Amino acid sequence: xxxxxxxxxxxxxxxxxxxxxxxxxxxxxxxxxxxxxxxxxxxxxxxxxxxxxxxxxxxxxxxxxxxxxxxxxxxxxxxxxxxxxxxxxxxxxxxxxxxxxxxxxxxxxxxxxxxxxxxxxxxxxxxxxxxxxxxxxxxxxxxxxxxxxxxxxxxxxxxxxxxxxxxxxxxxxxxxxxxxxxxxxxxxxxxxxxxxxxxxxxxxxxxxxxxxxxxxxxxxxxxxxxxxxxxxxxxxxxxxxxxxxxxxxxxxxxxxxxxxxxxxxxxxxxxxxxxxxxxxxxxxxxxxxxxxxxxxxxxxxxxxxxxxxxxxxxxxxxxxxxxxxxxxxxxxxxxxxxxxxxxxxxxxxx
Ligand code: NAD
Ligand code: IPM
Ligand code: MN
Numbered sequence: 001x002x003x004x005x006x007x008x009x010x011x012x013x014x015x016x017x018x019x020x021x022x023x024x025x026x027x028x029x030x031x032x033x034x035x036x037x038x039x040x041x042x043x044x045x046x047x048x049x050x051x052x053x054x055x056x057x058x059x060x061x062x063x064x065x066x067x068x069x070x071x072x073x074x075x076x077x078x079x080x081x082x083x084x085x086x087x088x089x090x091x092x093x094x095x096x097x098x099x100x101x102x103x104x105x106x107x108x109x110x111x112x113x114x115x116x117x118x119x120x121x122x123x124x125x126x127x128x129x130x131x132x133x134x135x136x137x138x139x140x141x142x143x144x145x146x147x148x149x150x151x152x153x154x155x156x157x158x159x160x161x162x163x164x165x166x167x168x169x170x171x172x173x174x175x176x177x178x179x180x181x182x183x184x185x186x187x188x189x190x191x192x193x194x195x196x197x198x199x200x201x202x203x204x205x206x207x208x209x210x211x212x213x214x215x216x217x218x219x220x221x222x223x224x225x226x227x228x229x230x231x232x233x234x235x236x237x238x239x240x241x242x243x244x245x246x247x248x249x250x251x252x253x254x255x256x257x258x259x260x261x262x263x264x265x266x267x268x269x270x271x272x273x274x275x276x277x278x279x280x281x282x283x284x285x286x287x288x289x290x291x292x293x294x295x296x297x298x299x300x301x302x303x304x305x306x307x308x309x310x311x312x313x314x315x316x317x318x319x320x321x322x323x324x325x326x327x328x329x330x331x332x333x334x335x336x337x338x339x340x341x342x343x344x345x346x347x348x349x350x
Contacts, residue, residue: 009039011280013067016295019343039069049086063306096264103250112255129243171237258291261298322349
């Protein structure tokens with residue numbers, strides 16, 4: 001029997017995870033679902049956003065699904081104790097270096113996008129975001145006093161050959177099962193780590209993946225192209241920071257940030273970390289307005305990528321499609337369903 005560890009977290013996290021629980025109970029009754037404190041609520045109860053035992057429990061499970069962490073309540077907590085630090089530490093501890101963020105436009109939602117329907121209809125982009133390196137983790141970083149009374153805030157953007165190669169491999173492998181096309185986005189024109197990124201991806205491609213079509217693109221141009229003609233993209237591999245920003249932008253192409261799931265994968269056989277890409281949405285938390293589909297689709301990715309239940313994943317994906325086809329819409333998609341009613345619509349289709 002497989003174990004899924006649920007980390008509901010903060011804000012709308014518990015609301016969307018409740019719908020995942022209902023779906024899991026109906027679809028995969030044999031799956032053991034555990035739950036643990038995490039994020040700001042863990043900081044309030046235990047003084048830390050990620051308890052050592054929760055970290056160990058995550059590493060020992062077959063898959064981890066988190067809701068969201070953070071919020072204004074913890075804005076002044078020390079950096080290393082903030083809810084977001086718990087998330088970064090968990091990603092690092094699980095060494096889930098490849099973050100798959102599919103920006104897929106369900107046909108029924110082409111009209112909900114901020115772009116014209118013809119630009120997004122059929123859109124199917126797979127971001128591969130490097131998740132445990134780059135400026136998010138580089139040292140040194142800090143805020144220091146300067147002699148003239150000013151302060152200096154600084155971070156370090158750093159990548160090594162092996163860090164770039166392993167995420168590059170994931171992107172090329174994925175491309176082979178899709179339309180065989182990879183865009184690698186960086187700022188090699190400005191950043192040394194970006195230059196190394198481009199060189200390593202170029203070498204890896206020539207050595208191991210010459211059959212895949214590779215294009216290098218500067219990250220700023222990539223942002224522009226994503227809103228100009230997004231269907232030119234298939235797989236986009238990029239670093240931690242650019243991947244964060246570009247995937248949020250792409251989310252809107254699919255209708256709502258509340259639609260985008262993600263899978264963070266590490267070495268084969270190790271558990272994956274699944275999360276909707278949205279945050280805790282403090283502006284709508286506690287009101288039953290959150291769209292649970294990003295979380296439900298994250299569960300779908302967990303079934304597919306970690307839990308060896310491809311048929312259940314296919315059934316869930318079909319149920320989400322059917323729910324959307326029947327007109328089910330939360331407020332972010334222009335409708336009026338509550339979080340639980342959207343869950344009902346998926347369950348009914350299941
Ligand atoms: P956010 O993603 O929480 O919200 C941005 C906007 O999108 C808000 O207007 C929100 O209402 C809307 N939105 C997000 N998810 C939605 C959903 N499922 N259904 C409907 N609408 C949705 O981003 P933010 O406001 O910049 O950040 C809030 C907090 O969340 C911060 O503390 C941030 O650090 C944290 N955060 C956490 C994660 C995570 O846990 N993985 C991701 C992003 C942000
Ligand atoms: C995301 C979030 C996180 C990130 C934050 C909350 C640490 O924005 O998962 O997209 O920047 O990676
Ligand atoms: Mn983000």
